Amino acid sequence: MAKRYKWGILAPGRIAAKFANALKVLDNAELYAVGSRDTGRAKKFAEEHGFKKYYGSYEELAGDPEVDVIYIASPHSEHYSQTLLCLRNKKAVLCEKAFSLNSRETDEMIAEARRRDVFLMEALWPPFQxxxxxxxxxxxxxxxxxxxxxxxxxxxxxxxxxxxxxxxxxxxxxxxxxxxxxxxxxxxxxxxxxxxxxxxxxxxxxxxxxxxxxxxxxxxxxxxxxxxxxxxxxxxxxxxxxxxxxxxxxxxxxxxxxxxxxxxxxxxxxxxxxPPALGYHWEAEEVMNCLDRQLKESPVVPLSFSAGLxxxxxxxxxxxxxxxxxxx
Ligand SMILES: NC(=O)c1ccc[n+]([C@@H]2O[C@H](COP(=O)([O-])OP(=O)(O)OC[C@H]3O[C@@H](n4cnc5c(N)ncnc54)[C@H](OP(=O)(O)O)[C@@H]3O)[C@@H](O)[C@H]2O)c1
Structure with a gap:
C-alpha cells in the first residue's frame, strides 16, 4: 500500500489555503499540522482545512517527529532561514518561489539539503501544468x-x-x-x-x-x-x-x-x-513520488534549475x- 505522507504547512497565508485545498485531492497526503507565528491563526487554518495539529511557532512544527514533509508558504525573505530550519530537523521541504532573495542563499539551502541528505524542491507551478x-x-x-x-x-x-x-x-x-x-x-x-x-x-x-x-x-x-x-x-x-x-x-x-x-x-x-485544484496538487504529488523513490530532489524541478533561476x-x-x- 502507498505510504501516506503527513504534511505540515508553514505560514498559513493566502497561497497556503490554495495548497491545502490541492492536498485534499491526493489520497496519499494527510493534512497533519500547521505552524504559524500566531497560535490563533494556526488553529483557525487547521480547523478550516481539517489539519490534526497546530502550532504557534515554526520551530514547533519543524520539531514534530510525525511530520514527513513541510510546505513553506511565507514571504520570499523568510524562505532561506525557514528551509534551513526544516532541513536541520530532517524534514523534506517543498518551498515556495522565489526560493530565496539571492543566489548565495539558494546555494546554501541546496548545500544544506545535500549535506543532510534530505529532499528539497522549489514549488514551481509551470513544469507540471x-x-x-x-x-x-x-x-x-x-x-x-x-x-x-x-x-x-x-x-x-x-x-x-x-x-x-x-x-x-x-x-x-x-x-x-x-x-x-x-x-x-x-x-x-x-x-x-x-x-x-x-x-x-x-x-x-x-x-x-x-x-x-x-x-x-x-x-x-x-x-x-x-x-x-x-x-x-x-x-x-x-x-x-x-x-x-x-x-x-x-x-x-x-x-x-x-x-x-x-x-x-x-x-x-x-x-x-x-486543471483541477488550480494544478497545485501536481507539485505535492511529485514530492511524494520522489519520497517513495528515496530521491532527494525532483527530476522535474531539479535543484540545478532553481540555482540557475x-x-x-x-x-x-x-x-x-x-x-x-x-x-x-
Ligand atoms: N506558486 C504560486 O502560484 C504562488 C502564488 C502566490 C504566492 N506564492 C508564493 O508564496 C509565498 C507566500 O505568498 P502569500 O501571498 O501567500 O503571502 P502572504 O499571504 O502575504 O503571507 C503568507 C504568510 O507568511 C507568514 N509570515 C511569516 N513571516 C512573515 C512576515 N515577516 N511578514 C508577513 N507574513 C509573514 C504569515 O503567516 P503567520 O504569521 O500566520 O505564520 C503570512 O500569513 C510567496 O513567496 C509567494 O511568492 C506562490
Whole structure:
C-alpha cells in the first residue's frame, strides 16, 4: 500500500489555503499540522482545512517527529532561514518561489539539503501544468523550427498596501520575484541560461520595483524579452516566435490554460486545459513520488534549475538596480 505522507504547512497565508485545498485531492497526503507565528491563526487554518495539529511557532512544527514533509508558504525573505530550519530537523521541504532573495542563499539551502541528505524542491507551478507540457512537446517535435525570439510576461494589479510582501522590500517586494519569475522560468525552460542580461525597472513609493523589462541574449542566436508589472493587468503568457510559425502559451484571468499553434500558412490550432485544484496538487504529488523513490530532489524541478533561476534573477536585479538591503 502507498505510504501516506503527513504534511505540515508553514505560514498559513493566502497561497497556503490554495495548497491545502490541492492536498485534499491526493489520497496519499494527510493534512497533519500547521505552524504559524500566531497560535490563533494556526488553529483557525487547521480547523478550516481539517489539519490534526497546530502550532504557534515554526520551530514547533519543524520539531514534530510525525511530520514527513513541510510546505513553506511565507514571504520570499523568510524562505532561506525557514528551509534551513526544516532541513536541520530532517524534514523534506517543498518551498515556495522565489526560493530565496539571492543566489548565495539558494546555494546554501541546496548545500544544506545535500549535506543532510534530505529532499528539497522549489514549488514551481509551470513544469507540471498541461499547457506547459504541451508547449514543450510541440517545441521538441521540431515542427516550428528554432525559436528565434521570445516574449514572456506576467502582469497584474494587486491592491496597494505598503506593508504587503509585494511592496515591502524587506520581505523581497517587487514584481520580479513575485511574478516576473514566471517569464524568467519560460526563458530558462525554452532557451536555457542567457549569456547576456540587460534590464530596466520603475520603482514605486515604497522603493520596491513595480515594473521591469529585461532582454536576455543567447549566443546561439536567440533573444528573449521578459516583463512583469504590478501596474497593468494582462495575465501570464509567452509568445515563442519560431522559424516556421509561432506558439502562444498563456493562462488568462479565467484560469484556463491555452496553447495556440500557428504554423506559417496554416490555420491556428488551440489547445485548452482547465486543471483541477488550480494544478497545485501536481507539485505535492511529485514530492511524494520522489519520497517513495528515496530521491532527494525532483527530476522535474531539479535543484540545478532553481540555482540557475536565482542566478538569472540576481543578474536581472543587478542590471536594473534592484537591491534588498542587508541581503545582497
Ligand atoms: N506558486 C504560486 O502560484 C504562488 C502564488 C502566490 C504566492 N506564492 C508564493 O508564496 C509565498 C507566500 O505568498 P502569500 O501571498 O501567500 O503571502 P502572504 O499571504 O502575504 O503571507 C503568507 C504568510 O507568511 C507568514 N509570515 C511569516 N513571516 C512573515 C512576515 N515577516 N511578514 C508577513 N507574513 C509573514 C504569515 O503567516 P503567520 O504569521 O500566520 O505564520 C503570512 O500569513 C510567496 O513567496 C509567494 O511568492 C506562490
Amino acid at each position: 498541461p499547457f506547459y507540457i504541451k508547449a514543450h512537446e510541440i517545441i521538441k517535435s521540431g515542427i516550428l523550427g528554432k525559436i528565434v525570439n521570445m516574449h514572456a510576461w506576467f502582469l497584474f494589479i494587486p491592491p496597494f498596501y505598503p506593508a504587503d510582501r509585494k511592496f515591502n522590500i524587506s520581505l523581497g517586494g517587487g514584481s520580479l520575484l513575485d511574478i516576473g519569475i514566471y517569464p524568467v522560468i519560460d526563458a530558462l525552460t525554452f532557451l536555457g541560461i542567457p549569456d547576456e542580461v540587460k534590464a530596466s525597472a520603475f520603482f514605486g513609493e515604497t522603493g520596491s520595483e513595480e515594473s521591469i523589462n529585461a532582454i536576455l541574449k543567447y549566443n546561439s542566436g536567440n533573444l528573449a524579452t521578459i516583463y512583469s508589472s504590478f501596474l497593468t493587468n494582462n495575465g501570464i503568457g509567452c509568445d515563442l516566435l519560431c522559424e516556421k510559425g509561432n506558439l502562444t502559451v498563456s493562462r488568462g484571468r479565467d484560469m484556463n490554460q491555452r496553447v495556440i499553434l500557428e504554423l506559417h500558412g496554416k490555420d491556428k490550432e488551440t489547445f485548452t486545459f482547465t 536565482m542566478k538569472t534573477l540576481d543578474r536581472i536585479r543587478e542590471s536594473a538596480g534592484i537591491v534588498f538591503p542587508g541581503r545582497d
